[in-house]
Amino acid sequence: MSEHAGTSGERMFKRLALIGVGLIGSSISHAARRAGLVGEIVGSSSTAETRDKAEALGLVSKAYADPADAVRGADIVILCTPVGAYGEIAKAIGPHLEKDAIVSDVGSVKAAAVRDIAPHIPGGVHFIAGHPVAGTEQSGPEAGFAELFDGRWCILTPEADADRMALAKLETFWQRLGSQVEIMTPEHHDLVLAITSHIPHLIAYNIVNTAAHLGRVTDSEVIKFSAGGFRDFTRIAASDPVMWRDVFLNNKEAVLEMLGRFSEDLVSLQRAIRFSDAATLERLFAEARAIRRGIIQAGQDTAMPDFGRRPEGTKPSES
Amino acid sequence: MSEHAGTSGERMFKRLALIGVGLIGSSISHAARRAGLVGEIVGSSSTAETRDKAEALGLVSKAYADPADAVRGADIVILCTPVGAYGEIAKAIGPHLEKDAIVSDVGSVKAAAVRDIAPHIPGGVHFIAGHPVAGTEQSGPEAGFAELFDGRWCILTPEADADRMALAKLETFWQRLGSQVEIMTPEHHDLVLAITSHIPHLIAYNIVNTAAHLGRVTDSEVIKFSAGGFRDFTRIAASDPVMWRDVFLNNKEAVLEMLGRFSEDLVSLQRAIRFSDAATLERLFAEARAIRRGIIQAGQDTAMPDFGRRPEGTKPSES
Numbered sequence: 288m289s290e291h292a293g294t295s296g297e298r299m300f301k302r303l304a305l306i307g308v309g310l311i312g313s314s315i316s317h318a319a320r321r322a323g324l325v326g327e328i329v330g331s332s333s334t335a336e337t338r339d340k341a342e343a344l345g346l347v348s349k350a351y352a353d354p355a356d357a358v359r360g361a362d363i364v365i366l367c368t369p370v371g372a373y374g375e376i377a378k379a380i381g382p383h384l385e386k387d388a389i390v391s392d393v394g395s396v397k398a399a400a401v402r403d404i405a406p407h408i409p410g411g412v413h414f415i416a417g418h419p420v421a422g423t424e425q426s427g428p429e430a431g432f433a434e435l436f437d438g439r440w441c442i443l444t445p446e447a448d449a450d451r452m453a454l455a456k457l458e459t460f461w462q463r464l465g466s467q468v469e470i471m472t473p474e475h476h477d478l479v480l481a482i483t484s485h486i487p488h489l490i491a492y493n494i495v496n497t498a499a500h501l502g503r504v505t506d507s508e509v510i511k512f513s514a515g516g517f518r519d520f521t522r523i524a525a526s527d528p529v530m531w532r533d534v535f536l537n538n539k540e541a542v543l544e545m546l547g548r549f550s551e552d553l554v555s556l557q558r559a560i561r562f563s564d565a566a567t568l569e570r571l572f573a574e575a576r577a578i579r580r581g582i583i584q585a586g587q588d589t590a591m592p593d594f595g596r597r598p599e600g601t602k603p604s605e606s
Numbered sequence: 607m608s609e610h611a612g613t614s615g616e617r618m619f620k621r622l623a624l625i626g627v628g629l630i631g632s633s634i635s636h637a638a639r640r641a642g643l644v645g646e647i648v649g650s651s652s653t654a655e656t657r658d659k660a661e662a663l664g665l666v667s668k669a670y671a672d673p674a675d676a677v678r679g680a681d682i683v684i685l686c687t688p689v690g691a692y693g694e695i696a697k698a699i700g701p702h703l704e705k706d707a708i709v710s711d712v713g714s715v716k717a718a719a720v721r722d723i724a725p726h727i728p729g730g731v732h733f734i735a736g737h738p739v740a741g742t743e744q745s746g747p748e749a750g751f752a753e754l755f756d757g758r759w760c761i762l763t764p765e766a767d768a769d770r771m772a773l774a775k776l777e778t779f780w781q782r783l784g785s786q787v788e789i790m791t792p793e794h795h796d797l798v799l800a801i802t803s804h805i806p807h808l809i810a811y812n813i814v815n816t817a818a819h820l821g822r823v824t825d826s827e828v829i830k831f832s833a834g835g836f837r838d839f840t841r842i843a844a845s846d847p848v849m850w851r852d853v854f855l856n857n858k859e860a861v862l863e864m865l866g867r868f869s870e871d872l873v874s875l876q877r878a879i880r881f882s883d884a885a886t887l888e889r890l891f892a893e894a895r896a897i898r899r900g901i902i903q904a905g906q907d908t909a910m911p912d913f914g915r916r917p918e919g920t921k922p923s924e925s
Binding site for chain 2: 482499
C-alpha cells in the first residue's frame, strides 16, 4: 500500500463522510485508502442495498440511511449523489456539521451545486464545490477503483470568500487521490463541461435512441454492425440515467447554448453532403485530427487503437 | 503460425492483389498470412511512400504504381482505397483481370461501389462487393494487424446473378481472416451502415469542430477536460478524412435520411431540457442502456470500463 501513487503516510483527515457511495464515492474510498489519507470512512445512502454493499465491500466502516448521522464527527464531507438531491441533503446535514469541517461535492454541474448547498452551510464550516473530471459508464458501489482519478483533472470552484487554508487542504487531498487540480468559477466550469462532457453524453444518448426506433433497420442489425463506430457512443450512453437527468436540468443555459452551436455546425455539414461539397467535408474532417493529437499529447487518452479492440472472451469464427 | 485462428494450412488463392495498402489492406495481408490463405501478395498504391512502406514491412512482395500491373496473374483482387477512386481503378484494371478471378472491395458504401466497379468487370471475372465492419482510428500501411477482423462481421453484397461458387469462396476467405459473414443487398447495407457507422462519424467530426471554434472555451480547456466524454468522440473523429469524405459523397441519400431522424430526436431532447421535463429525460437515458447490453452480449464490445482508462505513460501527479 505504502508504495502507491499519492502515498505520503500522513493522514489529512480523521473522518471522511461520503454522502452517496456510487462510482465516484467508492473510488474516493479506494483512492483515499491507497494514499492513507483518512482515519475512518463512513457513508450514507438512501438505498438499503447500496448501504449493505458499501459495508460488505469495506468502502465504509458504517453506512447510514440518514446523511445527518454520517457527517457527525467528520472533518471532511463529500456529496457524491446526483445533483438533484443536493438541496435536501444540504438542509439535512447543515445543523450537524462539525466546526472547521470541509464540505465538498463531485457533481458535474457547479453553479447549481453552489446555489443548492451554500445556503445551508453554517458559519465556520468551509464549503468548496468540486468536480473530478473522470468516470466510467459503470455505476454503483462495486464500480469504483483506486486509479480512477490518476492523471485526470479535478476542478474546484471556490466562492470568492472561500477560506484559503481549506482550499489548499482540499487541493492537496485531490492531488493525493491522483488528480491534477484546476480552479475556476462555477459558471466557467459549467460552460467548459457543457462542451467536453454534457453535449457528448446528450448526443450519444440521442443516437442510441434514434437507432433503436428505426423501422427499416432492426435492433439486431444495429448491434451486430456496431463496430463501425456506433459502439463508442453506446458506451457513454450507458452512464447513470438519474445522474445525467440532473446534469441537464441543472446546466440548462450552457447546454442549450452549446447545443445551438452544435446544431448549426451539423446543418452546415448536412448542406455540404447534400450539395456534394467534397472540399469542405475533407477540410472539416482533417481539422478534427489536430484536436485528437492534442488530447493524446496532454495524456488524457492513449494513441492505442482501441476502437478496433478485441472483445474479451470472443472466439474467432473458425479455429 | 499454424496454431492461429482461421488457420487451415490450405491455400485458397495463388496470388492476392491488394489495390491500396492502408489500414484495411495491410490488415488483410497480416490476417491472410496468419491463416496461410494465399501464395503471394502483391499490391498497388498511387503514393510512392506507401509503396515503399508496404514492401519494407513485407505486406506485399511487390507494390506497383499502376493497379493494372498488380492484378496480372492474381486470382483474387481486393480494392482497399477510398471509394471515390473505384471507378478509375476498375476502368484501369478491367482489361488485365484474369479469367475466373474474384474481384471484391472493402468500402463502407456498397451501392456506389457496385455502380462504379461492375461496368468495368469483364465476363468470366466474378465481382462481389464486400465490407468488413472493423477498423481503428489509425490509417496507413503501418496501422494494420492480423486480429482486426476477429469476431467482427464482414458484409457481402452480391448482385442477383453472382456466381455461387465465387461467393462461397469469398465467404470462406473472410471467415478464415477471422470474420463472420452476412449477405445483404447493397441498398440495405448502406442504410444499416448509415446509422451504425456513418452518422456516428459525422457527429463525432461535428462536435470536435464545434469545440474547436468556441470563443468562450479555449482549445486547451477542451483538451484538458476531455475525459468527461468528449475524448471518445475525438477517437473516431481521427479517422482518415479522405475515406470519410468519399463515404458521405457516396451514401448521401441514406445519410441524409438518418441525419433527419437524428436531428428530430435531438430537437425533442432539447425541448425536454428547455422545459425541465425530468421524466422524459430519465426515460430516454434509461432506454439507451438496453442497446448497450445487447452489444456486449453480441461480443461486439467489452463490458470493461474503458471510458475511464489510464493513459499509458501517465504518472500520477505525486509519488
